[in-house]
Amino acid sequence: MGDEALTAGAAARRLGVAVTTLRTWHQRYGLGPSRHEPGHHRRYTREDMDRLQVMQRLTAQGVAPAEAAAWARGAPSGRVSSPDPAPGQGGGQVIALGQADASARGLARAAMRLDAPAMRGLLGTAVADRGVVGAWTEVIMPVLIGIGERYAATGRFIEVEHLLSRTVTEALAAVPVAGSDWNGPSSGVFGGLGSSPLVLLAAADEEQHTLPLEALGAALAEAGVPSRLFGARLPPEALLDAVDRTGPAVVVVWSQLPATGAVDQLTRLRAVPRPPVVVAAAGPGWPPDDLPPGVTRLSSLPEAARLVTTAATSRST
Numbered sequence: 001m002g003d004e005a006l007t008a009g010a011a012a013r014r015l016g017v018a019v020t021t022l023r024t025w026h027q028r029y030g031l032g033p034s035r036h037e038p039g040h041h042r043r044y045t046r047e048d049m050d051r052l053q054v055m056q057r058l059t060a061q062g063v064a065p066a067e068a069a070a071w072a073r074g075a076p077s078g079r080v081s082s083p084d085p086a087p088g089q090g091g092g093q094v095i096a097l098g099q100a101d102a103s104a105r106g107l108a109r110a111a112m113r114l115d116a117p118a119m120r121g122l123l124g125t126a127v128a129d130r131g132v133v134g135a136w137t138e139v140i141m142p143v144l145i146g147i148g149e150r151y152a153a154t155g156r157f158i159e160v161e162h163l164l165s166r167t168v169t170e171a172l173a174a175v176p177v178a179g180s181d182w183n184g185p186s187s188g189v190f191g192g193l194g195s196s197p198l199v200l201l202a203a204a205d206e207e208q209h210t211l212p213l214e215a216l217g218a219a220l221a222e223a224g225v226p227s228r229l230f231g232a233r234l235p236p237e238a239l240l241d242a243v244d245r246t247g248p249a250v251v252v253v254w255s256q257l258p259a260t261g262a263v264d265q266l267t268r269l270r271a272v273p274r275p276p277v278v279v280a281a282a283g284p285g286w287p288p289d290d291l292p293p294g295v296t297r298l299s300s301l302p303e304a305a306r307l308v309t310t311a312a313t314s315r316s317t
């Protein structure tokens, strides 16, 4: 943090707690901001943040707030010792995030504490402030990749991954379709562009990873483009039936793992009587340089949102 001093909002984001929690800690336990510049609200210095981190960690471990505050007040440099974490609390565990920004760090901390309300708050703020693409690439993706690495290194924290995934799903599903009474990417209600969504988003056969597709559905919703988002592991026959019944302009199939990236799923989509204008393969599970003719590869969320919006909008006009 250097000499930088933080407002209450910035301090709360960095810690992954609500601003009201910081106020309570200030008023009841004396853990307030100490830097004062005339004409400005007080700011949290690095030493204040060290104390707050101790407070946050101990309260998350079940230590009573007054006791936690006493430990925290004895922590001027962040090198303070603290009581052992309560059994099962995983105290002191962190997700390594490299250069990720403060909101991503706050989300990672809230995820490791299994604090779903704090995660919801941070995700809601990130989507509102940065839009879906910004929230996904700057805040959500770094934390997902970090927790994936943590899992690979330790075989642990599957519970963190599941709760984080669940809250990300909730935040993305809550994005309404702009300019429409259609209810968002996971809704089946028709409306918006024409009478039925022209975009179909599906996970490949046996593929359980769906969050990037959910991000795409939310980014499209934000751009006013409704989509039908199927959940995990859509069998290829069911996908063909859905295409046959709804005649979409665009079908995006997500494969995260090479084991689910069999390209015949894509070939068959091109061979239906009324093929979609765009059949797209998205995700790292597809072969790197061997897609069937006529299949478009999508490599990032901004690219996918742009291309799908263009294809769906030109078909609807």
Ligand code: B12
Residues within 6 Å of the ligand: 140, 141, 142, 144, 145, 147, 148, 149, 151, 152, 161, 162, 165, 206, 207, 208, 209, 210, 211, 212, 213, 215, 216, 256, 257, 258, 282, 283, 284, 298, 299, 300, 301, 304
């Ligand atoms: C969340 C998660 C889960 C959740 C998924 C929940 C859900 N609703 O999606 C659950 C718990 C279900 C799960 C299950 C499993 N998982 Co998992 N999971 C993850 C995690 C943490 C995030 C997945 C994700 O959303 N990635 C998307 C972004 C964040 O990452 P990315 O794909 O690398 O992003 C690149 C591109 O895809 C692109 N991109 C990013 N976003 C978007 C969006 C669009 C639209 C586009 C076009 C591109 C794009 O940009 C990035 C840079 O190139 C990853 C870690 C990781 N690094 O991905 C592990 C990970 C993918 N899982 C892994 C594993 C091993 C599994 C399981 C096999 C575990 C098990 N033993 O059961 C099962 C898979 C079962 C199956 N058949 O699918 C491994 C895969 C290793 C490998 N390469 O083979 C990973 C990498 C974790 C790890 N490091 O070990 N998982």
